[in-house]
Amino acid sequence: MSRPERTTILDARALSRALQRMAVEVLELSHGTDDLVLIGIQRRGVELAERISRLIEKDEGVVVPRGALDITLYRDDLETVGPKPVIGETRIPGDLAGKHVVIVDDVLYTGRTVRAALDELADFGRPKRISLCVLVDRGGRELPIQPDVVGKQVKVDRGERVDVLVEEIDGKDQVELVAGADRGAGA
């Protein structure tokens, strides 16, 4: 087996610019901050939602409610996931009824995570609208799910992987394409 090859797709500065633009697009999408709630998907989606909300706070002077969602218990492949990962925190800021919820995740691939997130959110109330904001859209959807806000679109083959690294968890901001990696956490 050959060593996986890593190519940088976004460096720290490019990632920062992408997030800036995403924050603006989220604001445009929701016509301001009135009903806006940002929900990050564990784990790196939570950090990205945090960043976007700080950028919005800087521009608008408003603290946007934000939360975290762990979709492990809503997955459709529990039988096959093998050793169970420890489940992350789910934290929903108040009642979602009438809110515009923006789901934030790092990589959009098959769409199954988002499907699970939609199911889970439905158990917390009835938002007036749910949108999807992802840092990287790598294509390869298995479900009819599309993002509303995208940081970077990359065509990635099966068998390749996109790793999003964030300062808070990984010690640096970077997005990498990993080729020749035939297993791994996905993202």
Add this chain to the structure above:
Amino acid sequence: MTAALGKDLVGLEHLSPDQIRLILDTAEPFKEVSERPIKKVPALRGKTIVNLFFEASTRTRISFEFAEKRLSADTVNVAASGSAVQKGETLVDTAKNLEAMRIDMVVIRHPSSGAALFLGNRIRSNVVNAGDGTHEHPTQALLDLLTIRDRHGKIAGLKVCLVGDIQHSRVARSNIWGLLKLGAEVGVCGPDTLMPRGIEELGVCRFRRIEEAIEWADVLNVLRLQLERMEKGFIPSLREYYRVFGVTLERLDRAPRELTIMHPGPMNRGVEIDSRVADGAHSVILAQVTNGVAVRMAVLYLLAGGRPELADAAKGPAGGTAE
């Protein structure tokens, strides 16, 4: 991966510290599920679980049932009374018949020590021990460990004393295994007649007087005194037991530090524990009950699914199992 649990949960004696920690860490997010407006997640959708209770139980059975329902499993309760057991059917026959109806898991409580292990070795379904004779009651000890960790932020280095009928207590046995594995110091205190011979060989310290135990411990886990112990002559009277071993407010007031007070229930107020202690500020007895549901959800979740051979197949050439 070493931390996975295997097919059955029979006791804590043969679990590794990592496996115990995995259960406690997994229980953590399940606490939040019970606080949601809709207290249900689909993790065990389509799984069928039979609660096979050959001994009366309210708290443990209801706790398991809530755990199962909050994970979306389908559940059936079988009690010994009013079932084929009364007609002379053996344990294995009962279980094999249930298995013929395509069940996935059995939660069993039984008056005989070893019943859970015996059953687990004979059926394909996962078996969870909900108390077998005087052997083990692993989910009770796990919820006790979780409650101690919540209260003190750690388990290693704490001094935990079990008080009462150690001889007949499966709760005591499971607690001793779990606490020692996670690095706590364990004490036991109770009348000689209710103390197993050679208990010190397990690595626990023995206190003959409750005052000494209170002076030593950070946590007291006060066990239920089964009233039939008096009828069988293990103790002279309930009143005397209370006078000598009762955990009273006066005794706790003399403790050098604030103790955490636990009790697995159901309590005999005025026998092993003073009402003022049970309802007092240091009692975590109701927190134990709340944690019981989370711990049982974690155990059921970890035992269900997750078959390694399927996991390997699913990894396939496409890589990630997660998106």
